[in-house]
Amino acid sequence: MSIRTALRPTLPLLAAALALAVTVAGCKRAEREEPKPAPPAAVKEAPARTKEQAMTALLAVPELKAWSDQIEKRSKGKAHGAVIEDDPVPREINGKKYYQLSFVENRAEDVRRRESFLVSQQGDEIVVEDAETDTLLSLQEWRRNIKRVELKSAD
Numbered sequence: 361m362s363i364r365t366a367l368r369p370t371l372p373l374l375a376a377a378l379a380l381a382v383t384v385a386g387c388k389r390a391e392r393e394e395p396k397p398a399p400p401a402a403v404k405e406a407p408a409r410t411k412e413q414a415m416t417a418l419l420a421v422p423e424l425k426a427w428s429d430q431i432e433k434r435s436k437g438k439a440h441g442a443v444i445e446d447d448p449v450p451r452e453i454n455g456k457k458y459y460q461l462s463f464v465e466n467r468a469e470d471v472r473r474r475e476s477f478l479v480s481q482q483g484d485e486i487v488v489e490d491a492e493t494d495t496l497l498s499l500q501e502w503r504r505n506i507k508r509v510e511l512k513s514a515d
Contacts, residue, residue: 414479442466
């Protein structure tokens with residue numbers, strides 16, 4: 361038996377194995393090079409906040425903190441700044457719901473409203489109700505237009 365005869369059956373087998381290896385390598389390369397489509401972007405809604413969280417957020421507004429401190433100082437602790445709920449029914453504006461809250465001067469004999477706010481139930485938006493013009497102002501607009509409020513001390 362010659363070497364040629366011995367290699368003859370293995371030559372087609374070797375060619376088939378080589379073709380298979382090239383095909384598999386080509387598939388692996390195609391998988392590697394072809395970018396996978398990105399999953400559809402999930403629309404994330406802002407987390408819902410409770411009425412208590414909305415009140416806390418409102419009390420954290422620097423101007424309201426200052427007013428609260430001013431009320432306590434001028435009244436010698438007899439009056440306090442506070443946030444109260446105006447209406448338990450949320451107000452809806454452009455499909456967005458808001459808690460209706462007010463910052464008040466809480467005295468022993470009465471409660472005096474200083475400013476009314478709408479605090480979003482979703483997200484962190486705070487809107488100010490301007491009673492004089494019957495319009496809504498963003499917190500930034502309100503800050504630009506606000507004048508120092510002289511609070512009367514409690515008797």
